Amino acid sequence: xxxxxxxxxxxxxxxxxxxxxxRELIAEAGVMALNDCNLHGNEIEALFIGTMASGxxxxxxxxxxxxxxxxxxxxxxxxxVEAACASGSLxxxxxxxxxxxxxxxxxxxxxxxxxxDVNVNDASLALGAAGDADWELFNGATFPGLYxxxxxxxxxxxxxxxxxxxxxxxxNHKNAVHNPYAQFQKEITxxxxxxxxxxxxxxxxxxxxxxxxxxxxxxxxxIDKAKKFVDCPVExxxxxxxxxxxxxxxxxxxxxxxxxxxxxxxxYEMAKLKPRDISLAEVHDCFTIAEILAxxxxxxxxxGRGAKATADGKTALNSEISINTxxxxxxxxxxxxxxxxxxxVEATLQLQGKAGKRQVDEPKYALTHNVGGSGATAxxxxxxxx
Amino acid sequence: xSLASTWRKTESRYRLIGIQxxxxxxxxxxxxxxCPICRRKGKISEFSFSGNGKVYSYTFITSASTGYEKxxxxxxxxxxxxxxxxxxxxxxxxxxxxxxxxxxxxxxxRKIKEDGAGGIIYYGYKFVVDNG
Numbered sequence: 001x002x003x004x005x006x007x008x009x010x011x012x013x014x015x016x017x018x019x020x021x022x023r024e025l026i027a028e029a030g031v032m033a034l035n036d037c038n039l040h041g042n043e044i045e046a047l048f049i050g051t052m053a054s055g056x057x058x059x060x061x062x063x064x065x066x067x068x069x070x071x072x073x074x075x076x077x078x079x080x081v082e083a084a085c086a087s088g089s090l091x092x093x094x095x096x097x098x099x100x101x102x103x104x105x106x107x108x109x110x111x112x113x114x115x116x117d118v119n120v121n122d123a124s125l126a127l128g129a130a131g132d133a134d135w136e137l138f139n140g141a142t143f144p145g146l147y148x149x150x151x152x153x154x155x156x157x158x159x160x161x162x163x164x165x166x167x168x169x170x171x172n173h174k175n176a177v178h179n180p181y182a183q184f185q186k187e188i189t190x191x192x193x194x195x196x197x198x199x200x201x202x203x204x205x206x207x208x209x210x211x212x213x214x215x216x217x218x219x220x221x222x223i224d225k226a227k228k229f230v231d232c233p234v235e236x237x238x239x240x241x242x243x244x245x246x247x248x249x250x251x252x253x254x255x256x257x258x259x260x261x262x263x264x265x266x267x268y269e270m271a272k273l274k275p276r277d278i279s280l281a282e283v284h285d286c287f288t289i290a291e292i293l294a295x296x297x298x299x300x301x302x303x304g305r306g307a308k309a310t311a312d313g314k315t316a317l318n319s320e321i322s323i324n325t326x327x328x329x330x331x332x333x334x335x336x337x338x339x340x341x342x343x344x345v346e347a348t349l350q351l352q353g354k355a356g357k358r359q360v361d362e363p364k365y366a367l368t369h370n371v372g373g374s375g376a377t378a379x380x381x382x383x384x385x386x
Numbered sequence: 387x388s389l390a391s392t393w394r395k396t397e398s399r400y401r402l403i404g405i406q407x408x409x410x411x412x413x414x415x416x417x418x419x420x421c422p423i424c425r426r427k428g429k430i431s432e433f434s435f436s437g438n439g440k441v442y443s444y445t446f447i448t449s450a451s452t453g454y455e456k457x458x459x460x461x462x463x464x465x466x467x468x469x470x471x472x473x474x475x476x477x478x479x480x481x482x483x484x485x486x487x488x489x490x491x492x493x494x495x496r497k498i499k500e501d502g503a504g505g506i507i508y509y510g511y512k513f514v515v516d517n518g
Contacts, residue, residue, distance in 0.1 A: 121452040128451050134395065135416050136474045138498065139510065140447065140454050145462050148445035156443070156487050200462070201446040201482070249464045249472040254443055 001100040005226040005233035005386045006218050008037025009345040014214035014333035015183040022058050022114040023070040025215040029338075030071055030110065033217035037229050041071075044219075045104040047078040048094040050087030050111040051337035056126035058114050067110065084130030085286060086372030087111060088340025089241075089379035092218060096236050096381075099220050106225075111341035112215035123211050127336065130373035132247035144208055144287065146248050146374040148200035151289035153254040155202065158304035160292070162202050164311040166193035168288035169206050169330050171316055176327025178357035183212050183333030207288040212333030216341035218348070223386055234348045237365075238273070238382030240266030248374040255304075257371060259378035260297035264369070267380040268299075271365070275299030278382070279363035280322040280350055282343035284371040285329045294369055295323060298380070322360045325350060340379065343368035351385045392506060399510035400495055404471065406433035415471045437493030438516065439467040446482040453499050461485055465513055478512045485515075492516040 010032030012025045020028070026049070034041060049067050054060045064078035083090045088111030095109035115123050127143045136146070154160055170190055176182035193206035226233035242262035245251055251258065268274065275298060283298065285291035292306040300321050301309045309315065315323035326332045326346040329339060347366035349355045366383045395416075397403040404415030408429040412421060415435055421428025442464045450458035461477040463485070477485060478496060491513040498510040 121450075121455065124449070125452045132474075137451070138508070139474050139512075140450070140457065140460060140462055140476050140498075141474055142447055142449065142451050142462075144449070145445050145447045148447075149443040149462075149464055152445060153443040153487070197448070198446070199449045201448075203445075247474065249442075249474045254464070 002102055003223040004096055004099045004220055004236045005223040006236065006344060006348050006383070007221055007226045007230045007233050008033045008039065008219035009348045010036060010217045011181045011342060011345055012215040014181055014212050014335060016116045017213040018116070020213065022054065022060065022112060023066060025114060025213060026067055026110055026112040026217070027070060029215040029217040030108070033108070033219050037219050039106070039219060039229065041073065043106045044073060044076060044108055046076055046098055046107045047073060048091040048098070048107065048109050049078070049080045050082070050089070050091035050340060051080055052082060052084050052087045052113060053126040053129065053336070056129070057123065058117055083377040084372035085284070085334070085336045086340055086370045086377045086379055087337040088216065088342065089368065089370035089381065090340065090377070092341055092344055092381065093239055093241060093379060095220050096239055099222060106219065106221045108217060108219055109341055110215065110217045111338035113335035113337040114213050115211045115335060116213050120211060136247050136249070142200060144203050145200040147287040147289055148203045149248060150254045150293065151202050151287070154289060154292065154307070157255050158307070160307035163190060163194065164307035165202070165207060165288040165292065166190050167311040168285060168291045169193050171310065172285060172324050172328040172331040175317055175325050175358055176331025179327050179332055182327045182331055183210055184327070184331050203287055203289070209286045209329035209334035212335040214333055214335035214338045214342070216338045216345050218341055218344050226386060232352045233386035234351045234383050235386040236381060237384050238267035238271030238380070240264060240270070240380045242266070242378050244376050246373065246376045251375070255293065257293055257297050257375035257378060259375055260294060260369065260371065260380070263378045263380040264298050267382050271382040273365060273382060278321060278365050278367045280325055280347070280360045281367040281369060282326060282328070282346050283323055283369040285324060286334060286371070288330070290371065291323065291328065298367065298369060317358060318361055325355065325358045325360060340368070340370035343370060344381065347383045351383055389506060392508060402435040402437055402493060402511060404433050404435055405430050413469050413471055415467065415473055435467055435469055439465040439491055441477070441485060441487055441489045441491060442466040442472055443487060444477065444485050463513070465491055476512045477514070479514050490516040490518070
């Protein structure tokens with residue numbers, strides 16, 4: 001396998017972007033990514049796109065071809081991949097494998113979701129389809145409802161409190177203030193979270209990531225070629241992916257995401273690193289409880305200790321480990337198909353020292369963690385300065 | 387959803403019919419085509435679950451998805467069946483404060499939802515508190 005680098009990254013603005021369509025969002029991010037690495041476009045050999053629910057959200061399938069066309073990239077192979085909210089990381093991993101294998105030299109990984117063209121209930125229905133349609137959703141499950149079941153069980157097993165969960169949202173909003181692409185560049189207090197409307201007890205509106213439009217793009221190539229285009233490429237040194245049961249109820253435990261643990265183990269082994277070596281991690285905080293489980297499953301904190309560690313400030317910017325410096329899904333926004341690639345964008349900016357006021361001090365290694373559904377898919381990637 | 391897709395699942399939804407693997411004795415709900423442990427060596431047969439169980443985790447859903455808005459708020463739970471498997475279902479005829487982890491419950495056949503005024507009415511399992 002060849003060593004692979006990320007050479008260029010781009011984002012669209014995240015938020016309720018009424019004046020931009022699905023295809024315009026990805027074009028915005030794509031142009032920025034190509035500018036970032038001084039590519040013309042003719043060098044691109046293949047395109048992988050992560051989108052979760054374009055059929056339900058914008059009535060459009062056949063996304064690979066659509067985007068290749070809209071970006072003027074025909075006739076290169078263009079492939080859409082899907083693993084619910086982990087679709088973006090899945091696209092990134094396909095691009096990584098295509099370059100590592102030697103099949104292609106320059107490959108683009110993109111992610112996009114346009115979520116505000118339908119009403120909130122229909123968006124919620126589309127997201128719910130990440131679960132088991134026949135045996136969870138039919139019986140009335142909602143996506144926040146599934147994570148609420150995890151949160152309730154976590155409180156039961158480890159004595160955690162709703163205030164400890166809320167600390168995740170407060171921290172991530174604080175980080176998002178310094179991210180110009182974030183949906184919410186605004187700090188919130190613990191009281192804001194605690195007094196917000198209940199969605200699925202114990203989770204309240206401010207425990208949940210928002211409905212977001214957005215796109216993210218990363219350009220990959222072999223590391224020996226990368227230095228010809230950019231000064232500071234970022235090398236992909238670990239990649240892991242795992243699956244688990246589609247329905248939450250079929251899992252042995254509700255207080256760990258086993259797929260995360262399996263994917264992380266593979267990525268750490270490949271990178272020859274331990275959790276304590278990681279300087280910063282972009283983790284999948286679709287709900288506050290999800291970040292708590294993630295920082296335990298990734299090995300940063302022991303089982304049942306993530307909630308207290310977060311409330312004690314151990315995951316704040318430049319503390320024990322910097323978690324979700326971008327603002328995470330909660331603060332930056334969660335355009336589901338784009339999220340995994342957006343995490344790679346943040347990891348890249350941090351390792352290049354380009355993260356502005358949210359910059360981690362001299363980071364060595366960055367990790368990204370993306371989950372599909374209630375944990376049926378998980379992907380972990382590890383990066384270092386090339 | 388089409389009539390056929392509903393009809394295929396009625397046995398399981400009305401009477402909690404799952405499967406048992408005669409090779410490893412593992413029991414599963416909903417039914418699976420293959421035993422995930424024994425795979426091709428597994429011998430699958432129908433298994434009828436009793437409908438008795440206890441609450442493994444629960445939530446009180448106030449924001450429901452399309453098609454369920456009229457039912458909100460409702461209690462949604464993962465139930466651990468007496469025979470082992472866990473399933474997702476609503477708990478009905480109870481107030482949220484009556485439910486905690488470990489509360490004994492039993493299955494009750496209920497209307498789940500309907501496709502508008504002239505559409506299919508879907509039935510299936512919900513759970514009620516089991517007072518013994």
